[in-house]
Amino acid sequence: MKAIVNVSLKTGVLDSQGKAVHHALDSLHFSGVNDVRVGKQIVLQLDTEDKTQAMSDVQKMCEELLANTVIEDYEIELV
Amino acid sequence: MKAIVNVSLKTGVLDSQGKAVHHALDSLHFSGVNDVRVGKQIVLQLDTEDKTQAMSDVQKMCEELLANTVIEDYEIELV
Numbered sequence: 001m002k003a004i005v006n007v008s009l010k011t012g013v014l015d016s017q018g019k020a021v022h023h024a025l026d027s028l029h030f031s032g033v034n035d036v037r038v039g040k041q042i043v044l045q046l047d048t049e050d051k052t053q054a055m056s057d058v059q060k061m062c063e064e065l066l067a068n069t070v071i072e073d074y075e076i077e078l079v
Numbered sequence: 080m081k082a083i084v085n086v087s088l089k090t091g092v093l094d095s096q097g098k099a100v101h102h103a104l105d106s107l108h109f110s111g112v113n114d115v116r117v118g119k120q121i122v123l124q125l126d127t128e129d130k131t132q133a134m135s136d137v138q139k140m141c142e143e144l145l146a147n148t149v150i151e152d153y154e155i156e157l158v
Contacts, residue, residue, distance in 0.1 A: 032126035045114035
């Protein structure tokens, strides 16, 4: 089973990478972009085929390692 | 309209960040993980509501700035 974890900065937390990308897009004359946020996408290949088990494991991984829950949110999708 | 761009390393390209995360998960006694790949998720807030226009714009942004197409693949989702 594959788990896709999207980690993004919480609303209100300054996203300097996003700001830099936004600025670079402006410099390249891409208008019509109002905001850019940059996050991480982590794809985990898991042994288990048990969805409940996988979700609980990946949640623990996020809390302990993959996300800094003080400033980041995470979303888990199992496929 | 919002565009979500997922940028990931092509298959076969060494993902050192993924390897590091995999190793760290092992150290934390998370077994049952076979592979980890780390990519970027870029969320763009666009002015336009025209899906065709948005897709073509974001594709250009990916080719010119957001992805290094030599080693990276990208996927665009409009929401």
